[in-house]
Amino acid sequence: MRRVAVTGIGVLSPLGLDVDTVYANAHAGRSAIDRLDTPFAARLVAPLAATVRLPAALPFEPAKLRMLDRFSLLGLMAANQAVVDCGIALADVDRSRVGVFVGTGMGGTGAMDDGYRTLYEDRSDRIKPFTVIMGMHNAAAAWIGIEHDVRGPTLTYSTACSSSTVAIGEAWQRIARGELEMAIAGGAEAPLSNGSLKAWEAMRTLAPVDAQDARTSCKPFSAERSGMVLGEGAAMLVLEAWDVARARGARIHGEVIGYGVTNDAVHITRPTVEGQAAAMTAALRSAGLDAQDVDAINAHGTGTQANDATETAAIRAVLGAHAGRVRVSATKAIHGHLLGAAGALECVLSLLALRHDVALPTMHLRVRDPECDLDYVPDRAREAASVNVMLSNSFAFGGTNAVLALRSAR
């Protein structure tokens, strides 16, 4: 197996539009969750979201912008950032040995929502001709492939909230096995359309607005936790064979060293300790690590009753007595749940935590829950945390559990 380096990072998230800003906000625990400011917000029970504030001028021609659903736009911009960051021109690489691996849970749901509004609300049959190409789940991956002339596998993974962890893991495997030299891998999601938000509201998994401070509405691992808050964004990595990256003197952000993916096979939404634990165990095994090698975990930590207690039990089941010494960060408290892009954003935050040797904070954890009894790094980041190996957890509706094992390049 070849070692795999992360040589490029791109991110457009509620925490910021570049890596440094995202890290600064995550480190400071500044919440990007807030009241949703859109015309349809009045019809939402809990008008909350973590939005991406894009600049007015976007770096694409009007003709291209007309074809991009927001999830593709965010994904393409993040991929372009990552490619610039990796420091080489892809034109100099054998593009048949490069792949694109994108996770998205809901694809171009905004474009589909617009189409349905035309049909059902406006009672018009004039659906935009680009609706299909904007709505299709593989649009983001396809645009990234076109932009960078990638000729290898250009694949889309849709396993709900674990989509982009799966995408990064599958890309890692192909490079580790020698099938590819390089991959652009990550996730993109833009689920803040009216139809999507109402559908999530109907699931009764969304947090109500915190009466004191809307920004604190998502409270992972807290006894006060009351649900998740949806967010949008994209995060992309450039993964590269370690030896190739070293030979060209690339700046290496960190290393992907393992990946585990399992299925609960029990219930369409209810998580299981066994399935989550099996995914973490599989990631450790593929990385050749023991439980005590794990220094920190970026938890799935959604802020729902079911996830946080189950994940805590799963971490205990895998790490045993070592679990109490592991720093567990739930960054969704401040960037919301990016669904299919969540794993990629959290993988980026994990790589940044490894680079800075920091345990990122879990915010809004004021009241402890006896069922959630790990070290969640409440309120403030912990410096010089001796963080060398991390797991990044993503668990999904449908039951697909995915875990990445990451190592510092320090």
Place this chain on the structure above:
Amino acid sequence: MSSTFEQLRSILVDDYGVAPELVTPEATWETLGLDSLAIVEMMWTAEDRFRIKLPAEQADLPTVAAVVSCIDGLIASGGSADRADGVGAAASDGPAS
């Protein structure tokens, strides 16, 4: 009010990024850089803007002048009998899957 040609040109320039000097009456879609998918979308936009319904067969409208003339004809004949918010154009001339 600007002429049909001027309005169509502004659609091509603003929405599709076509260089203004390329938009002449004789210009074909190919010379303007519009492929079959873009043509379908551009015709849809023009229908919206002019409140008319263009014929489904794009081959009958190979140039800017042909579309301008078709739009003017539809507007002169009331256009509303076959209004744009009726049933959409047939897909037979759409892009291959």
